[in-house]
Amino acid sequence: MEIQIRDLAKDYGTVPALHSVDLDVKSGELLALLGPSGSGKTTLLRSIAGLEQASRGKIFFGEEEASATPVRERGVGFVFQHYALFKHMTVAENIGFGLSVRPRAKRPPKAAIRERVLSLLDLVRLKGLEDRYPAQLSGGQRQRVALARALAVDPKVLLLDEPFGALDAKVRKELRKWLREIHEETHYTTVFVTHDQEEALELADRVVVLDKGRIEQVGTPDEVYDAPATPFVFAFIGDSSELPVTVDQGRVWLYDRAVPLGLDVVGHGPARLFVRPQHWEVGAPANGLAGVVRSVLRHGPGRRAEVELGAGVSVTVDVSDDHAVRTGDRIGLKPSRWRLFLADGQAVAPIPARRPAASGFRA
Amino acid sequence: MAMSDTDDWRAAAATAGATGEGFAARAVLIALALGFLALFLVLPLVAVFAEAFRNGVGAWWAAFQDPDGLAAIRLTLIVTAIAVPANLVFGIAAAWAITKFRFPGKSLLITLIDLPFSVSPVVSGLVWVLLFGAQGLLGPFLKANGLQIIFAVPGLVLATIFVTFPFVARELIPLMEEQGTADEEAAMTLGASGLTTFVRVTLPNIKWGLLYGVLLCNARAMGEFGAVSVVSGHVRGLTNTMPLHVEILYNEYEFVAAFAMASLLAALALVTLVLKTFLEWRYGGHLAGGRGH
Numbered sequence: 001m002e003i004q005i006r007d008l009a010k011d012y013g014t015v016p017a018l019h020s021v022d023l024d025v026k027s028g029e030l031l032a033l034l035g036p037s038g039s040g041k042t043t044l045l046r047s048i049a050g051l052e053q054a055s056r057g058k059i060f061f062g063e064e065e066a067s068a069t070p071v072r073e074r075g076v077g078f079v080f081q082h083y084a085l086f087k088h089m090t091v092a093e094n095i096g097f098g099l100s101v102r103p104r105a106k107r108p109p110k111a112a113i114r115e116r117v118l119s120l121l122d123l124v125r126l127k128g129l130e131d132r133y134p135a136q137l138s139g140g141q142r143q144r145v146a147l148a149r150a151l152a153v154d155p156k157v158l159l160l161d162e163p164f165g166a167l168d169a170k171v172r173k174e175l176r177k178w179l180r181e182i183h184e185e186t187h188y189t190t191v192f193v194t195h196d197q198e199e200a201l202e203l204a205d206r207v208v209v210l211d212k213g214r215i216e217q218v219g220t221p222d223e224v225y226d227a228p229a230t231p232f233v234f235a236f237i238g239d240s241s242e243l244p245v246t247v248d249q250g251r252v253w254l255y256d257r258a259v260p261l262g263l264d265v266v267g268h269g270p271a272r273l274f275v276r277p278q279h280w281e282v283g284a285p286a287n288g289l290a291g292v293v294r295s296v297l298r299h300g301p302g303r304r305a306e307v308e309l310g311a312g313v314s315v316t317v318d319v320s321d322d323h324a325v326r327t328g329d330r331i332g333l334k335p336s337r338w339r340l341f342l343a344d345g346q347a348v349a350p351i352p353a354r355r356p357a358a359s360g361f362r363a
Numbered sequence: 364m365a366m367s368d369t370d371d372w373r374a375a376a377a378t379a380g381a382t383g384e385g386f387a388a389r390a391v392l393i394a395l396a397l398g399f400l401a402l403f404l405v406l407p408l409v410a411v412f413a414e415a416f417r418n419g420v421g422a423w424w425a426a427f428q429d430p431d432g433l434a435a436i437r438l439t440l441i442v443t444a445i446a447v448p449a450n451l452v453f454g455i456a457a458a459w460a461i462t463k464f465r466f467p468g469k470s471l472l473i474t475l476i477d478l479p480f481s482v483s484p485v486v487s488g489l490v491w492v493l494l495f496g497a498q499g500l501l502g503p504f505l506k507a508n509g510l511q512i513i514f515a516v517p518g519l520v521l522a523t524i525f526v527t528f529p530f531v532a533r534e535l536i537p538l539m540e541e542q543g544t545a546d547e548e549a550a551m552t553l554g555a556s557g558l559t560t561f562v563r564v565t566l567p568n569i570k571w572g573l574l575y576g577v578l579l580c581n582a583r584a585m586g587e588f589g590a591v592s593v594v595s596g597h598v599r600g601l602t603n604t605m606p607l608h609v610e611i612l613y614n615e616y617e618f619v620a621a622f623a624m625a626s627l628l629a630a631l632a633l634v635t636l637v638l639k640t641f642l643e644w645r646y647g648g649h650l651a652g653g654r655g656h
Binding site for chain 1: 545546548549550551552553554555556559563564567568
């Protein structure tokens with residue numbers, strides 16, 4: 001079932017948490033709401049569930065206006081960061097809760113509930129644990145039970161609030177894969193909140209990046225990583241260095257030095273140039289922006305250098321094993337891919353001239 | 364556990380050996396604490412029972428054959444049977460409102476709940492006299508309608524409710540605060556009604572804390588003297604509760620009867636203490652911070 005959100009706003013007293021959000025979630029999609037704390041992502045998710053009352057705006061599940069329906073009739077499955085399992089109930093009782101509280105006329109018989117519970121336990125790979133209590137389960141198992149409980153009522157949409165936030169890194173990765181598999185099997189329209197960009201990029205069909213109660217960008221993981229729409233998205237997703245530059249007569253200047261971008265740009269005035277560590281070409285000092293290597297550290301499979309360009313500006317550069325870069329070396333840097341945001345208030349896309357800018361990147 | 368105890372002991376012994384003062388100081392402090400406890404708690408308790416049984420079990424038993432004494436016991440049970448359930452409902456409602464909702468005046472409400480603890484019991488009784496007494500604010504109205512509150516059972520119930528209303532709420536607020544609202548929210552998203560959510564989710568989460576609060580509330584409701592004394596009017600056989608009856612008997616030099624009645628109250632206190640200790644020991648994790656009152 002698709003979700004349409006129109007002009008949704010929410011404030012707590014005088015503090016705005018969401019400013020006029022518009023968003024469409026496609027049917028069967030797995031969508032991530034990604035942002036730093038205070039970005040409004042959880043408020044947005046809880047508003048979709050009906051756990052928060054929006055100050056303005058409407059939410060539709062298909063044709064039906066969900067925002068006019070109270071939470072208990074809205075038909076959402078909600079999974080909480082800290083599981084919120086009922087401690088005094090067994091796993092089976094937890095999962096069957098949603099069915100067992102239905103009005104008598106709509107309540108399935110006990111045997112049918114039991115059957116549904118067992119098939120869900122099978123789905124979440126917890127066969128045989130139906131008589132355990134939550135306290136007897138690991139964190140990862142508890143969250144699986146929580147998901148099974150949410151799915152038991154056959155929700156119109158599935159909402160997960162930082163579902164793996166309370167788990168350690170290894171379990172988190174496992175569950176990520178597991179959630180993806182469950183999604184492929186069930187195809188519930190799913191929205192999940194996370195502050196972990198790796199989780200969002202790996203798991204989601206599309207990612208919504210939020211900051212300060214506004215949507216900064218909506219796109220596939222590739223789109224938000226490769227073509228960030230705003231400086232915030234560029235800085236927030238993946239590693240990057242930002243250079244305070246000036247655009248003048250088609251050239252980009254870092255103070256008095258021209259940045260070798262390899263092509264001219266239109267526009268004028270101060271701007272922000274973003275480059276990811278892996279998109280610097282390292283060469284001789286005369287060949288590019290000259291800088292001094294301040295440190296070289298191990299970073300995953302490769303090495304990563306901090307290079308000072310002078311005037312208090314330094315950038316992070318991935319160096320390949322072919323280059324014997326050491327602390328104290330003078331090197332020259334040339335960005336192979338980059339993105340430029342003119343700083344005239346509007347964080348607009350870069351405009352590399354002489355190029356039909358599909359992504360804004362120089363491939 | 365045993366290991367760390369031993370370590371503590373060794374550390375303490377080492378300190379004692381090094382300074383020569385540790386052991387002596389410890390012995391003095393423990394002796395002081397035990398002596399104080401014996402003097403102010405154990406001795407009076409023993410005195411109560413010794414006095415009650417001074418003339419044997421028969422005399423003790425005879426004290427309860429007095430119709431006025433029986434009336435006092437019955438009245439205490441009636442007052443408690445109304446006050447405790449009332450505070451149970453109020454305590455849950457207040458704790459629920461305070462911990463699960465945001466509303467203006469919330470911190471004022473929390474402060475007000477503690478008011479009966481900080482106000483002298485005499486004042487707690489007087490407010491009802493000022494409100495419902497013959498010269499009180501609503502006195503003429505009550506008189507015109509033939510209703511009596513002060514110097515009657517309703518006054519005793521009101522005063523007792525007032526004095527004991529913090530117990531349940533104060534036990535539940537920190538507990539429910541700690542548990543948060545996620546369980547209730549989960550139940551709601553699963554389609555449960557408010558009542559179902561309360562009965563099947565909230566109540567099981569708070570039952571031990573609730574029992575603990577009710578226990579303390581009950582002990583205080585039965586034992587309350589000050590506030591009840593002000594509104595009672597001391598009509599024998601009609602408006603005397605057990606504590607009030609004890610005082611009257613004592614003032615009339617009926618020591619055995621007075622202490623026999625007092626021994627019942629003391630026994631109630633002991634039973635409360637045992638149950639309270641049991642709850643703290645068995646379900647300490649489910650009580651608010653495991654702390655006592």
